[in-house]
Amino acid sequence: MPIENKTNFDSCASFFIDNGAYQGRLIRLNSVLNTILGKHCYPQPVSAVIAECTVLGTMLASMLKYDGLFTLQTQSNGVVSMVVVDVTSDGRIRACARYDQKRLEQNQSLRKTVGEIEPAPHLLGGGHLAFTVDQGNDTQLYQGIVDLQGKTLAECALRYFKQSEQIDTDLKLFLKAPEGDSQSWSAAGIMLQKMPSIGGKDTNIDQETLDENWNQAKIFMQSLSENEVFDANLTSEELLHRLFHANNLNISNCKNYNFGCRCSREKLLNTLSTFSEDDINAMVENNKITATCNFCSEQYTFDKGEVLKQ
Numbered sequence: 001m002p003i004e005n006k007t008n009f010d011s012c013a014s015f016f017i018d019n020g021a022y023q024g025r026l027i028r029l030n031s032v033l034n035t036i037l038g039k040h041c042y043p044q045p046v047s048a049v050i051a052e053c054t055v056l057g058t059m060l061a062s063m064l065k066y067d068g069l070f071t072l073q074t075q076s077n078g079v080v081s082m083v084v085v086d087v088t089s090d091g092r093i094r095a096c097a098r099y100d101q102k103r104l105e106q107n108q109s110l111r112k113t114v115g116e117i118e119p120a121p122h123l124l125g126g127g128h129l130a131f132t133v134d135q136g137n138d139t140q141l142y143q144g145i146v147d148l149q150g151k152t153l154a155e156c157a158l159r160y161f162k163q164s165e166q167i168d169t170d171l172k173l174f175l176k177a178p179e180g181d182s183q184s185w186s187a188a189g190i191m192l193q194k195m196p197s198i199g200g201k202d203t204n205i206d207q208e209t210l211d212e213n214w215n216q217a218k219i220f221m222q223s224l225s226e227n228e229v230f231d232a233n234l235t236s237e238e239l240l241h242r243l244f245h246a247n248n249l250n251i252s253n254c255k256n257y258n259f260g261c262r263c264s265r266e267k268l269l270n271t272l273s274t275f276s277e278d279d280i281n282a283m284v285e286n287n288k289i290t291a292t293c294n295f296c297s298e299q300y301t302f303d304k305g306e307v308l309k310q
């Protein structure tokens with residue numbers, strides 16, 4: 001048996017079922033996630049929140065047609081007060097988080113179940129989940145926002161589709177923490193959505209049949225198990241055939257993902273140049289300023305004069 005077939009991960013399969021009535025996505029992340037998390041030294045519960053937010057962000061980005069940058073961002077009052085996940089239209093992902101170490105330790109000491117992954121909303125607390133699409137200077141910024149309410153991150157996201165988009169959607173997220181010999185994280189998600197033109201308003205089919213079809217498709221989607229989705233020997237096509245072989249499955253596209261940070265010396269210098277002279281002076285050590293990229297931990301060093309000259 002092969003140890004790990006990485007080609008079955010770090011990709012998104014787009015598909016349609018029931019003659020185009022419903023569209024779906026199946027995303028499975030492995031190496032890209034471990035590269036993202038490897039750039040940071042976050043404690044395991046924080047890594048878990050990032051991993052789940054990363055698969056959700058990738059999922060939401062995959063549903064949109066855009067040319068530029070998709071960003072998922074949480075702002076909240078919990079132990080993990082912020083998560084940012086960037087997904088570029090050419091499939092480069094990066095992510096980072098802000099958390100409170102002291103509160104995390106308190107939270108962990110109060111927990112009854114040790115070793116289990118805590119649902120992301122517990123660590124995020126109250127706040128909101130926002131996503132934006134930036135396609136450059138001349139195009140509009142698309143923005144969606146929803147309160148962080150729900151027992152799971154998937155529930156929070158589904159509230160967005162219900163409230164803002166009003167499109168029937170179902171979503172299931174999976175997360176696997178490093179265990180035993182495997183020091184790697186895996187995350188996955190499957191999503192199903194009614195196509196507004198066919199899934200909801202086909203006049204040849206009565207409402208009752210439409211509802212029945214949709215419920216049936218959701219049951220098939222929900223039947224995807226953690227064992228299956230993280231089985232490195234199964235391709236995404238095989239998984240989708242298992243679920244939807246009776247639903248006229250049509251896999252339309254497969255997209256791959258890589259880690260990618262968009263930071264540069266020039267960008268950080270621009271950011272530093274917006275700081276006041278006092279703030280700059282406070283950062284100077286031996287006439288140098290060192291700035292670290294939040295996303296990839298790359299360190300950039302500048303001369304004090306270079307920053308003040310800007």
Ligand SMILES: [Zn+2]
Pocket residue numbers: 261262263264293294295296297298
């Ligand atoms: Zn970077």
